[in-house]
Amino acid sequence: MPDIQATLEAVSDEALARRIAAGPAGSTDLEESELYRRFAPRVRLYGRRHLRSNAGADDLAQEVLLLTIERLRAGEVQKLEQIGSFILGTSRMMCHSERRVVRRREALVARFGDTSIETAPPSLSSLDSGRVAACLRGLAERERLVLLLTYYAEREAPRIAEDLNLSPGAVRVIRHRAIAHLRDCVTGGGRP
């Protein structure tokens, strides 16, 4: 018997959307989970970029995917071949709406269960904090400080540039290199 999940992973986004749209409620749980696995990380990333909140991004991902599934079932998604665009559009719409979050939480938990379902790629899905710390220690001082100011203190390049007596462009270049070094180190390809 073929592994159903592995089979689903080979299905295109469009075909997945068609199955959900065509199936009676309750008969496409696996397809819905696969759609969630594929798109929740993208919606989360979008949410973090626009909401500046991890919790808000997690909520957004669930709400957007729930609404997408409901719309698919109702036959309200016109271009199934562009399901990604539909999900992005829904993300934009819900991100700009302030009437979000609490009222649907119970329904979301009921549908998706554990809200911490791991959907990140396996190579970096379970990052060891100690390993990341070791790799941060291995960075050049300037690279580490730019990463800390960006991703911990949440400062943007112009502010960091002013602080470090650099140009904003130089800050971005340092950040690009720092991220590449950190990624190589964490995935085993580089220092420390």
Next chain:
Amino acid sequence: MTAPGCDRIALADLTDYTAGELSGPEAAAIEEHLFACADCAGRAAELDALVRAIPAAFRSAEVAGFVTDDVLNRLARDGVHVRTFVLSPGAVVPCAVWDDDEVMALRLRADFGDATEVTMTQRVEGNEVVRSTGRVTGSSPGEVIYTVPAAWIRDLPVVNVEVLLTTHEEGAERTIGSYTLAHGGRFLRSVRL
């Protein structure tokens, strides 16, 4: 539909995206592609996981280095116990961290002149144990801030730590300031008087 192995979005662009530093149209173009391309979305998710791991790794207090007040303020907001020592040149300061301290911050004050970079060395019983070069920052003029995991300090015996700040000017090394941390060993909150 994009081809397998698509790498249309460079790591640098994804980095700028995660840092929130692209213009609206630039960010929108990346988002359009990410929602249509599983390969690029996968790489974006990896990067996202990496940058989200940075705060936890730093808060774990296993990372030493030069920081600014922005970083110290964030540590304070996160409830991290920071023990701060303010040192002027020539100072000999009794130094200890308590059992619940997580990070030690050294505010090393000096006349930096035109220096934009300084090198800090720490010596214990004549042996150099730390050498680090960092930027002189504009946000806290007249000082640089260096953080050390408190656990590292707790593990030291009763000993003096000589701290030296230098800079390179016209090919020569100039001393900016020297400081002494007289480490008194591990302090336990439960026996504090």
